[in-house]
Amino acid sequence: MKIAVNVHLKAGVLDPQGKAVLHALHTLGFKEVEDVRVGKQILLNINAKDKEEAIKKAEEMAKELLANPVIENYEIEVKE
Amino acid sequence: MRVGVVVFPGTNCDRDTKWAFERIGAKADFIWHNEKNLHKKYDLIVLPGGFSYGDYLRSGAIARFSPIMNAVKEYAKKGGFVLGICNGFQILLESHLLPGAMTRNENLHFISKFHHLKVINNNNKFLQKFNEGDIINIPIAHAEGNYKIDEETLKEMYDNEQILLQYCDENGHYLNPNGSIDAIAGICNKEKNVFGLMPHPERAMSDILGGSDGIKMLEGFIS
Numbered sequence: 056m057k058i059a060v061n062v063h064l065k066a067g068v069l070d071p072q073g074k075a076v077l078h079a080l081h082t083l084g085f086k087e088v089e090d091v092r093v094g095k096q097i098l099l100n101i102n103a104k105d106k107e108e109a110i111k112k113a114e115e116m117a118k119e120l121l122a123n124p125v126i127e128n129y130e131i132e133v134k135e
Numbered sequence: 136m137r138v139g140v141v142v143f144p145g146t147n148c149d150r151d152t153k154w155a156f157e158r159i160g161a162k163a164d165f166i167w168h169n170e171k172n173l174h175k176k177y178d179l180i181v182l183p184g185g186f187s188y189g190d191y192l193r194s195g196a197i198a199r200f201s202p203i204m205n206a207v208k209e210y211a212k213k214g215g216f217v218l219g220i221c222n223g224f225q226i227l228l229e230s231h232l233l234p235g236a237m238t239r240n241e242n243l244h245f246i247s248k249f250h251h252l253k254v255i256n257n258n259n260k261f262l263q264k265f266n267e268g269d270i271i272n273i274p275i276a277h278a279e280g281n282y283k284i285d286e287e288t289l290k291e292m293y294d295n296e297q298i299l300l301q302y303c304d305e306n307g308h309y310l311n312p313n314g315s316i317d318a319i320a321g322i323c324n325k326e327k328n329v330f331g332l333m334p335h336p337e338r339a340m341s342d343i344l345g346g347s348d349g350i351k352m353l354e355g356f357i358s
Contacts, residue, residue, distance in 0.1 A: 064238065068238060068283060069238075069241060069281075069314065071238075071239050071240070071241050071242065071243045071281075071314075072239060072243065075243055120192070120196065121192070123193055123196070123229070123236050125235060125236035125283060125284070125285075126236045126238055126283050
């Protein structure tokens with residue numbers, strides 16, 4: 056089961072990378088961009104009997120290690 | 136006084152740290168991260184600076200799972216003194232031995248320079264040789280020193296005297312190099328036996344190399 060864990064800084068936490076990318080996009084002329092947040096996607100290939108179990112496992116992994124709950128949010132996405 | 140300096144793959148301030156403690160009269164050993172136990176009786180365990188596990192995922196996030204960290208946690212739980220410098224501080228945060236988290240410096244740069252710090256609280260072993268309000272000069276060298284903590288915990292930390300050092304200018308006025316909340320540079324836990332700071336006291340041990348304010352910091356653990 057392929058599962059993606061998407062990790063982003065929480066809304067209240069300043070994302071300096073996002074700001075830098077926003078400035079670069081504005082320099083290129085993409086003036087319509089109002090905000091950029093840079094996160095990371097962690098792709099997992101999980102051996103599980105069904106989708107629910109795979110999601111549950113990915114949740115545990117995200118809480119334990121993949122995201123830092125002090126500063127980051129995560130969402131889990133089933134790829135296939 | 137015996138100090139254990141933990142070495143992770145990617146640690147690069149281990150030798151400076153060992154030397155610094157020896158310079159003030161302590162005995163110091165390296166402890167490899169794969170060790171499961173502390174084999175000697177230590178007065179202080181130091182997690183030195185560097186880039187443990189290449190800073191993969193988040194700084195300090197992988198080092199937390201090194202075998203030695205279980206022993207360090209046990210040691211801290213029993214009241215043993217632990218000091219995390221720079222990446223060592225990040226490891227203590229990721230290990231939940233200290234509250235909060237680090238993010239990238241606000242200006243995205245790796246900052247490497249001497250920086251002034253103000254002693255906010257000296258009611259602890261680490262800073263006992265200083266007076267509150269003292270301005271000291273210690274090098275910083277980090278890309279992720281932007282300390283974050285929720286408002287509620289931050290207030291508790293002030294109440295419990297856990298906020299120890301703040302970045303400032305040479306006159307003690309607010310100057311924040313990396314965007315840390317309240318320009319925080321160093322903290323401790325509630326029990327005041329686990330300390331973390333981003334600046335490098337082991338690099339401020341000699342006036343001909345720019346400053347010696349680090350000596351008084353490390354000496355706090357000796358007396």
